[in-house]
Amino acid sequence: xxxxxxxxxxxxxxxxxxxxxxxxxxxxxxxxxxxxxxxxxxxxxxxxxxxxxxxxxxxxxxxxxxxxxxxxxxxxxxxxxxxxxxxxxxxxxxxxxxxxxxxxxxxxxxxxxxxxxxxxxxxxxxxxxxxxxxxxxxxxxxxxxxxxxxxxxxxxxxxxxxxxxxxxxxxxxxxxxxxxxxxxxxxxxxxxxxxxxxxxxxxxxxxxxxxxxxxxxxxxxxxxxxxxxxxxxxxxxxxxxxxxxxxxxxxxxxxxxxxxxxxxxxxxxxxxxxxxxxxxxxxxxxxx
Ligand SMILES: [Zn+2]
Numbered sequence: 001x002x003x004x005x006x007x008x009x010x011x012x013x014x015x016x017x018x019x020x021x022x023x024x025x026x027x028x029x030x031x032x033x034x035x036x037x038x039x040x041x042x043x044x045x046x047x048x049x050x051x052x053x054x055x056x057x058x059x060x061x062x063x064x065x066x067x068x069x070x071x072x073x074x075x076x077x078x079x080x081x082x083x084x085x086x087x088x089x090x091x092x093x094x095x096x097x098x099x100x101x102x103x104x105x106x107x108x109x110x111x112x113x114x115x116x117x118x119x120x121x122x123x124x125x126x127x128x129x130x131x132x133x134x135x136x137x138x139x140x141x142x143x144x145x146x147x148x149x150x151x152x153x154x155x156x157x158x159x160x161x162x163x164x165x166x167x168x169x170x171x172x173x174x175x176x177x178x179x180x181x182x183x184x185x186x187x188x189x190x191x192x193x194x195x196x197x198x199x200x201x202x203x204x205x206x207x208x209x210x211x212x213x214x215x216x217x218x219x220x221x222x223x224x225x226x227x228x229x230x231x232x233x234x235x236x237x238x239x240x241x242x243x244x245x246x247x248x249x250x251x252x253x254x255x256x257x258x259x260x261x262x263x264x265x266x267x268x269x270x271x272x273x274x275x276x277x278x279x280x281x282x283x284x285x286x287x288x
Contacts, residue, residue, distance in 0.1 A: 018062070019075035021270055025053060025083065033274045034176045038267040039077055041096050041241040042182060044207060045085070048173050052147055056089045056169060056180055059241070061101035070243040077270030080105035085113050087146055091156065091182030092166040093120030096241070104128045116144065116151070118165035138167065149173055155194040157185035159215045170198055175277035179203035179229065183238065186212055188221045192228075199228050205275070206231040206262075209238040210252040213245035223255035226262055233275065234264045241269075 025047050029035045035047035042057040060080040062071060080102050088106060090098040098121040106113065107130050115125045115135045122137035136144070138153040149172065156166035168182045179198055185191070206229045212218025216238065217225070226234050239246045249266060256264070267273065 017074070020079040020082075021075055021077050025078065025272070029274060032175075033276050034173050035272060035274045036235070036267075037077060037272045038235075038237070038270065040073065040269050042091065042180075042209065042238050043097075044180065044237070045078070045083075046171065046173060046178070048149065050148065052087070052149060053083075053085045054087045054089065054146075054149060054151075054171065054173075055085050055106070056171075057091055057097040057182070058088065058102045058106065059096050059099050060105070061099055063099050063101045064095055064242065067095060069245070072240055072243055072246065073269055075270075081109050083109065085110050087149070087151075088113060088115045089151065089169055090115075090117035090121040090124075091168065091180070092118060092158075093124060093164050094160070094183065097121075097183065098124050100124060100128055103130075107134075114146075118153070118167055120164055140167070154179070154198040155191065156182045157187075157191045157194075159183045159185045168195070168198065170201065170203065176205065176275070177201065177203045178205045178207065179231070180207045181209050181217060181225070183209055183214075184217050185215050186218050186221055188217075188224060199225075203229060203231050204277075205233045205235065207235045207237055210236040210249060211239045211245065211247040213247070219247065219252040219255045222252055223257070227257050227260065230260075231262050234262045235267055236264070237267075 025045055029047050029049045031049045037045040039058050041059050043059050044056050046054045060076045085106055115130055116138050119137050122135055125135035140153060142153045144151050152170040153167040154170050156168045158164055158166045169180045171178045208222045209217040210219050210222040236249050236252055
C-alpha cells in the first residue's frame with residue numbers, strides 16, 4: 001500500500017517475525033522452591049512445585065508496534081499458544097499489561113484457565129470471548145484463594161491522565177510472599193498511605209517498576225519502596241522491552257541505600273530462576 005502524504009517508511013516501527021525461545025516452565029519445580037520467569041516488561045510467570053502456573057501481565061505479541069513502540073527483542077520467551085497456564089492476572093488496562101492478542105492465545109490454549117483483573121481488564125476478557133465463569137473482576141483488596149495460592153489486589157496509583165484502575169498484586173505461593181507493584185505513578189508521597197498495608201506484610205520478594213517513562217515509578221521512588229519493604233530479594237522490571245521506554249538499571253542501583261540488606265536480582269529478558277523459601281542467598285546476585 002502506498003504511503004500516505006507525510007508518512008515515511010523509515011519511521012515505521014519494525015515488526016519482527018514471530019519467534020519463541022524454549023519453554024523452561026515445562027521443567028519440574030522442586031518442593032520448597034518457586035520458579036520465576038521474566039516474560040519481559042511487567043510480565044512474569046510463577047511456577048509452583050505443585051505444577052501450578054500463574055502469569056501476571058503477559059505481553060507476548062507485537063501489538064504495541066501499532067502504537068508506534070519499537071520492540072528491543074525480536075523474540076518472546078514463551079509461545080502463548082503453547083504454554084500451560086492456570087491463572088492469569090492483569091494489573092490494569094494498558095496495552096503492555098492487558099494485551100488482547102496475548103490473552104486470546106493464552107485463553108485458546110488453556111480453556112480451563114481463569115483470568116483476573118480490574119474492571120477494564122475484565123471488559124477485555126469479555127471482549128475476546130473468555131466465558132464469565134473463567135473471568136473475574138477484582139475490586140481493591142480482593143483476596144482470591146486458588147489451590148493453595150493466595151492473591152490480593154493491592155493499591156497502585158493510576159499512571160495515565162485517563163482514569164484507569166491500577167493494581168499491584170501480593171502473591172502468596174506457600175512460604176513465598178511476592179509483591180508485584182504493577183505500574184504505579186511516580187511520587188510515592190501522594191499515596192504511600194494507600195500501600196502501607198502491603199508494605200507491612202513484609203513481602204519476601206519485591207518485583208518493582210524502575211522505569212519513569214509515562215509517569216511510572218522511577219529509580220528514586222523504586223529505591224525508596226525497596227527500603228520501606230526491605231524484602232529479601234528485589235527484581236527490577238518494566239524496562240528492556242521498548243526502545244522508546246526503557247532505562248539503564250544502573251540508575252536504580254545508584255539510588256539504593258548502601259545500608260540495604262536486600263539482594264537485587266537483575267533477571268535477563270526471558271530468564272528463568274528458581275528461589276528457595278527464606279533463602280534469597282540461593283539466587284545468583286548479578287550486576288546489570
Ligand atoms: Zn506498563
